[in-house]
Amino acid sequence: MFRGIGQAVGEDIKSKAGVYPPQPPPKNPLYQYIRGTGTMYVPTGSIRRTSENLRLKWQVNVRGFKTYIENIASYAVYVHGEFQAAMHKVTGWKQLKEVAKDELPEIRRKVQRQLQRILRG
Numbered sequence: 001m002f003r004g005i006g007q008a009v010g011e012d013i014k015s016k017a018g019v020y021p022p023q024p025p026p027k028n029p030l031y032q033y034i035r036g037t038g039t040m041y042v043p044t045g046s047i048r049r050t051s052e053n054l055r056l057k058w059q060v061n062v063r064g065f066k067t068y069i070e071n072i073a074s075y076a077v078y079v080h081g082e083f084q085a086a087m088h089k090v091t092g093w094k095q096l097k098e099v100a101k102d103e104l105p106e107i108r109r110k111v112q113r114q115l116q117r118i119l120r121g
Contacts (some may be wrong), residue, residue: 005114008058008065009107013069017080017099018055021092054079071098 026032032040038050052073062069071080078085080096 003062005111006062006065007060009103009110010062010067010069013096013100013108014058014060016103017069017071017096018058019094019095020055021029024091069100071096 020035023033023035025034030038030042032042034040034047034051036051036053036055037047039048040046041048054071054073057071057073057076059068059070059072070076073079077083079088082095082097084093084095087115
């Protein structure tokens with residue numbers, strides 16, 4: 001019963017947390033960051049493949065009455081986590097806890113609807 005609610009809520013939060021903000025312009029015209037790939041040196045077109053594809057690294061796990069949402073990319077903590085770098089905040093990346101807090105009213109509604117269905121039999 002709860003596993004389904006927890007999974008659905010986790011997936012909703014994951015989908016909202018994983019939204020990429022617009023990419024800022026490069027600070028140095030010689031280098032361009034390509035999301036999902038890495039940094040390109042513009043004059044030669046050579047690419048340093050550093051991306052772990054943040055968008056694809058989200059996981060949702062339900063254990064008992066708790067839902068765990070995490071991004072397992074090595075740098076996720078600096079983009080979405082507790083140690084979010086100022087540059088990511090300025091460019092529009094949201095911390096996971098912000099997204100979850102924003103979703104609390106909807107989470108409550110979903111849980112209440114499910115409980116009402118169960119109680120009605």
